[in-house]
Amino acid sequence: MNRDKKLEFGVGVFVLLGLAALVYLTLKLGAGELVGSDTYPVEARFANTGGLSTGATVMLAGVTVGRVDAIRLDPEDYSAIVEMRIRSGLALPTDTMASIKTSGLIGDKFVALAPGADEELLGPSARITMTESALELESLISKMAFGSVKNEQNGDQESASTAPEP
Amino acid sequence: MTTPLQTGSEIGGQGGNFLLEVDDLRKSFGPHAVLRGVSLAVPRGRLFTVLGPSGAGKSVLLKCLANIEEPDDGQISFDGRRLDFRDQASRDSFRRRCSFLFQGNALFDSLTAFRNVALPLEQTTSLGRGEIRGRAMEALEQLELGDYADHYPGTLSGGMQKRLALARAIVTQPEMVFFDEPTAGLDPLRRNAVFAMIAKYQTLFGFTALIVTHDIVEALVASDTVALLHQGEICFCGTPDEFASSAHPVVQSFRDSPAALRSTLDGLRRGADAPEPS
Amino acid sequence: MDQVRGLGHFALFTGQSLSAVLATRRLWTRVARAIYEQGFRCLPVILIVGTFTGLVLGLQGYYVLNRFGSEALLGVLVSLSLVREMAPVLAALMLVGQAGSALAAELGIQRNSEQIAALDTMGISSCGYLVTPRLLAALFVFPAQTALFVAVGLWGGSLSGSLLLGVDPGVYWASVQRAVESEDVRECLLKAVTFGLLTISICAYQGFHAHRIRGATGARAVSAATTKAVVLSSIAVLAADYVITSFLI
Numbered sequence: 001m002n003r004d005k006k007l008e009f010g011v012g013v014f015v016l017l018g019l020a021a022l023v024y025l026t027l028k029l030g031a032g033e034l035v036g037s038d039t040y041p042v043e044a045r046f047a048n049t050g051g052l053s054t055g056a057t058v059m060l061a062g063v064t065v066g067r068v069d070a071i072r073l074d075p076e077d078y079s080a081i082v083e084m085r086i087r088s089g090l091a092l093p094t095d096t097m098a099s100i101k102t103s104g105l106i107g108d109k110f111v112a113l114a115p116g117a118d119e120e121l122l123g124p125s126a127r128i129t130m131t132e133s134a135l136e137l138e139s140l141i142s143k144m145a146f147g148s149v150k151n152e153q154n155g156d157q158e159s160a161s162t163a164p165e166p
Numbered sequence: 167m168t169t170p171l172q173t174g175s176e177i178g179g180q181g182g183n184f185l186l187e188v189d190d191l192r193k194s195f196g197p198h199a200v201l202r203g204v205s206l207a208v209p210r211g212r213l214f215t216v217l218g219p220s221g222a223g224k225s226v227l228l229k230c231l232a233n234i235e236e237p238d239d240g241q242i243s244f245d246g247r248r249l250d251f252r253d254q255a256s257r258d259s260f261r262r263r264c265s266f267l268f269q270g271n272a273l274f275d276s277l278t279a280f281r282n283v284a285l286p287l288e289q290t291t292s293l294g295r296g297e298i299r300g301r302a303m304e305a306l307e308q309l310e311l312g313d314y315a316d317h318y319p320g321t322l323s324g325g326m327q328k329r330l331a332l333a334r335a336i337v338t339q340p341e342m343v344f345f346d347e348p349t350a351g352l353d354p355l356r357r358n359a360v361f362a363m364i365a366k367y368q369t370l371f372g373f374t375a376l377i378v379t380h381d382i383v384e385a386l387v388a389s390d391t392v393a394l395l396h397q398g399e400i401c402f403c404g405t406p407d408e409f410a411s412s413a414h415p416v417v418q419s420f421r422d423s424p425a426a427l428r429s430t431l432d433g434l435r436r437g438a439d440a441p442e443p444s
Numbered sequence: 445m446d447q448v449r450g451l452g453h454f455a456l457f458t459g460q461s462l463s464a465v466l467a468t469r470r471l472w473t474r475v476a477r478a479i480y481e482q483g484f485r486c487l488p489v490i491l492i493v494g495t496f497t498g499l500v501l502g503l504q505g506y507y508v509l510n511r512f513g514s515e516a517l518l519g520v521l522v523s524l525s526l527v528r529e530m531a532p533v534l535a536a537l538m539l540v541g542q543a544g545s546a547l548a549a550e551l552g553i554q555r556n557s558e559q560i561a562a563l564d565t566m567g568i569s570s571c572g573y574l575v576t577p578r579l580l581a582a583l584f585v586f587p588a589q590t591a592l593f594v595a596v597g598l599w600g601g602s603l604s605g606s607l608l609l610g611v612d613p614g615v616y617w618a619s620v621q622r623a624v625e626s627e628d629v630r631e632c633l634l635k636a637v638t639f640g641l642l643t644i645s646i647c648a649y650q651g652f653h654a655h656r657i658r659g660a661t662g663a664r665a666v667s668a669a670t671t672k673a674v675v676l677s678s679i680a681v682l683a684a685d686y687v688i689t690s691f692l693i
Contacts, residue, residue, distance in 0.1 A: 010484035011476045018483065018588025025591040025632070029527065029624040055625045108622065232565050261567035272562035274554075289469050289568040338566075 039066060039085035043127045044098040044111070049080045050134025052100050052109040058084050060113045065090055068111060084111060092128075093118040099132035109134060185210040185342060185374045186231070191240035193223075193230055200226045202398035203240070208342075208376055208391075213368055215377045215385040218395035219420065224378040225269075227395065228346050231376070232266045233257060245341075262290060265335035269347040271327050273319035273334070279306065280315035283334045290338070305337040306330075308367075324352070328360060336371055343368075345377040349384065357381055361388040382421065386410065394420060457571070457652070458645040461579055464572030471577055478581035482543040482644075486589065489538050494593040497530055498522060498600020505601070506609045515611050519619030522601035523594075527624055527632045531593040533685050536639035539589060540677040544647035547578060548673035551651030552666035560652065575648045579641060586640030587633050594632070631692050638684055643677040650676070 049071055058066035066086040074081050086092065095116030102109055113128075122128065186208040193201040200223040208214045218224045229235040231242060233251045242249045244263070250256045274282050284302040287293055293301070306312050309329040319327055328348065335343050348364065349357040361384040368375045379385050385392060386406040394402040394409070396416045402409065409417060419426070465471070505521040551574060554560050563570040598620060606613040650673035657665040657672075 007477060007480050010480045014479060014483035014487060014585075014588070017487070017592060018584070021591035021595045022588055022633075024595055025527075025629055026626075029523070029594075029621070029629060055627070057622065234561050234564060258567050261565060264565070266562070266565035268558045268562055270557055272558040274559055274562075275557075286566045286568065289573065290566065292469075 038088045040088050040124045041069065042066075042084050042086050042092070042122060043125065044082050044084065044131050045074070045127065045129075046080045046082060046098075046100065046131050046133050048133040048136070049082060050100060050109065050136050052082065052111070052134065056108065056110050058086065058111045058113060060090070060115070065113070082111065092122045094120045094122055094126070095130060096122065096128055097130040097132065098128045100134040102135070102137075183209055185245055186376070187243040188231070189241050189243070191227070191230060191242070192238045193226055193235065194238060200398055201230070201237070204395070204398070204400055206393060206400060206403070208374060211372055211374055212390040213365060213375045213377065213388060214391045214393070215379060215389040216393050216395055217382060217385055217420065218378075218380060220380060222395045223398050224380075224395055225346060228266075228344055228376075228378050232264070232344055233260070262338065263340055264342045264344065265338060265340040267331055267335050267343060267345045267348060269350050271319075271331040273327060273331060275319050278316050278318055279311060279322070279330050282319065282330060283337050286334065286338050302337060305333040308336075308370075309333045325356060325359065329363065332363065332367065336367065336373070339371070340373055342374045342376065345375065345379075347379055348377060349379060349381050357384050361385070364388070382423075396420075454645070454649050457575075457649050458579075458641075461571045461575040461645070461648070464569050464576045465580065467569060468572035468576055471572075471580070474573065474577035475580050478578045479585055481546065482539060482578070482581055482585040483588065486539055486542045487592075489542055490535055490589050490593055491596050493534060493538055494531070494596035495600040495603075497534060497593075498526065498597035498602075499604045501525055501530070501597070502601035502604035502609070506605055506611065515605075515609075516615050517619055518601070518605045518611050519616040519621075520623035522605070523598060523620040523623050524628065526594050526597040526601075527628045528689075529685070531590045531597060532632055532635035532639060533681060535590045535593040535636070536586065536643060536681045537678055539586065539640075540643045540647070540674055540681070544643050544677050545670050545674050547644065548647040548651035548654075548670045549666055551648060552654035552669045555652060555654045556662060556666060570652075575645075575652065578644050578648060582640035582644040583637060587636040590632060590636040627692075631688070634692075635685060635688055638688060639681050642680045642684055646677045646680055647673040649673075 052068065052071060054068050054070055056068045057064045058068065066084050069083040069085050071080060071082050073079075082098075092113065093116045095118040097114045097116065099112050099114070100109055101112045116130075184207040186206070188204060188206040191201050191204040192199070204223075204227055206214075206216075216224055216227065226235060230237040233249075236251060244260055249260055274285065277285065280302055283305050284298050287298045287301060291298075303312065303315065306315055309332060311326065311329055311333060314322060314326065314330075319330060322330060345364065349360050352360060361381075364375060364377065365388045377385065377389070386409060389406060392402075392404065392406050392409045393400050394417055402412060402414050402417045404412070409421065412418070412421075468474075501522045502518065505518050506515060509515050509517055509521065551560070554574070560570045560574070563573055602613060602616050605611045606616050650669045651666075654665045654669035655661075657668045660668050
């Protein structure tokens with residue numbers, strides 16, 4: 001009977017460990033989408049998504065609040081429509097601004113939200129109207145090279161001042 | 167022919183006096199014909215022995231009967247009903263009523279003696295745990311293995327393994343038990359003991375036994391009927407007394423093989439002792 | 445011609461074993477035994493190989509990323525290579541080496557000593573009794589072992605990346621979190637389940653039919669069947685990996 005007990009113990013240990021690892025894999029690494037399904041959809045129109053991919057994070061004040069669900073092209077005006085799912089319970093004002101940013105110099109693209117001050121809130125499937133397209137490193141460099149950075153990026157004086165004069 | 171097979175250990179009388187009838191059974195492996203039309207009739211409740219030299223096709227015959235090998239042609243009837251081994255239900259009901267004792271015992275070495283005996287009950291019946299335990303222990307005790315229930319087969323002696331295999335075969339209360347070379351590789355004393363054991367439990371439980379062996383001396387003493395298989399055919403079938411007095415040439419050569427050996431050896435010795443003829 | 449017949453026979457064998465789920469009695473005690481064999485007994489090899497795979501991924505990844513000054517992406521590299529490829533494939537290969545070979549040898553010996561024939565003559569489905577529980581166990585064990593492999597691999601990567609080479613652990617674990625999507629996890633688990641069914645059925649098939657090996661009997665047939673089981677399962681794992689990956693990318 002000792003043999004049976006050893007077997008039962010072994011199976012028990014393995015099942016516990018295995019389940020713990022599976023839960024870790026699906027919930028912790030798999031971004032919790034399997035359980036955290038209480039989200040609501042929001043759309044945003046961008047002139048250029050510049051390498052944003054589905055599954056990218058949506059951040060507000062540096063905190064992940066959602067994910068990019070789909071990116072498609074609007075055939076009427078050739079703009080990109082990004083569909084996002086935002087954690088429900090997070091109410092966003094209608095004048096929220098969405099911009100595509102890059103973590104680090106060549107890191108992942110993500111969508112950053114900056115809430116405005118409007119009293120009205122975005123409902124499900126509403127569209128964010130204020131957007132800022134991806135900042136493309138190549139075009140930025142070429143602009144710096146031709147000295148037009150100051151006009152385009154007038155909010156960013158430091159980078160403009162370091163740009164070499166032609 | 168359309169009567170449904172009776173299940174369990176109830177012994178019906180549908181097949182008349184014969185429990186197992188084999189008609190014109192044929193089997194070949196490639197170009198090599200092993201069974202060339204074997205016909206047998208095994209009387210109910212008796213001990214039937216098929217004798218034959220090694221390589222005569224005895225094991226293949228038994229495997230066809232137990233449906234481990236599929237025969238090419240011919241038919242097998244069990245209890246008056248023709249068996250169709252392609253039909254799952256017919257096959258299962260046949261297997262429930264028969265047991266097979268392998269030459270090498272085929273005990274499950276990862277299970278204890280008790281679990282070996284309990285396995286057929288656990289897997290093929292819907293009996294409760296207590297009932298299974300009771301029946302398995304009873305079978306073990308009947309074969310004087312009650313004290314070894316927790317031993318693994320590998321730790322038992324050869325004779326005990328044989329008895330354990332028999333306990334596993336009879337625990338399902340079969341109507342028929344097939345024995346494949348039960349005495350292979352045993353010394354004469356053990357051979358006697360095995361035949362005595364088979365005969366004892368055959369009378370005790372009343373099953374029909376079909377034994378395949380080449381041990382002629384023991385078989386003639388213990389069996390009710392003897393058949394001789396030679397080159398894929400049954401060339402003799404009768405009582406041991408008839409076998410002993412038969413004038414059939416194959417029977418004679420098989421029966422008298424010890425005498426023939428003696429005369430050959432005597433001839434050799436005489437040849438060695440005698441001076442070389444010049 | 446023979447190959448095609450063999451493939452058909454193998455497919456029928458697997459189908460028969462899977463369909464025996466319903467007909468086999470007291471299946472779950474047998475499944476528990478199979479989980480013990482494939483799971484608990486193989487834990488050490490999975491944990492050790494997983495740790496070393498993570499360690500070496502951390503080391504290699506660090507030196508490659510260091511050239512571009514992107515050590516911060518080490519977590520991405522380690523976690524994605526583990527989840528998508530290394531863990532399912534290496535865990536399956538380790539399980540073939542330990543559990544699959546043991547299964548083939550055990551069934552081969554049982555075939556040799558007529559234990560399988562004995563089951564058949566008792567009216568017990570030999571497939572249902574010997575193979576089905578192993579396949580069912582594989583459905584749980586392979587994903588679980590793969591998940592364990594990922595977990596210890598990530599830990600190994602953090603060990604070499606952060607502890608030895610100085611990537612900030614916070615940066616490492618944050619990039620791990622960010623990199624792995626639920627799609628990657630699904631791919632990982634799909635691979636694990638497929639590899640489990642494939643390898644266990646191949647190993648069981650080879651052992652179960654050890655008597656059909658040509659030109660060898662007895663112990664030699666068992667050894668030939670075991671070798672064949674391990675080689676064919678390993679090939680099947682890598683081939684299936686390529687097919688699944690190409691479908692999902």
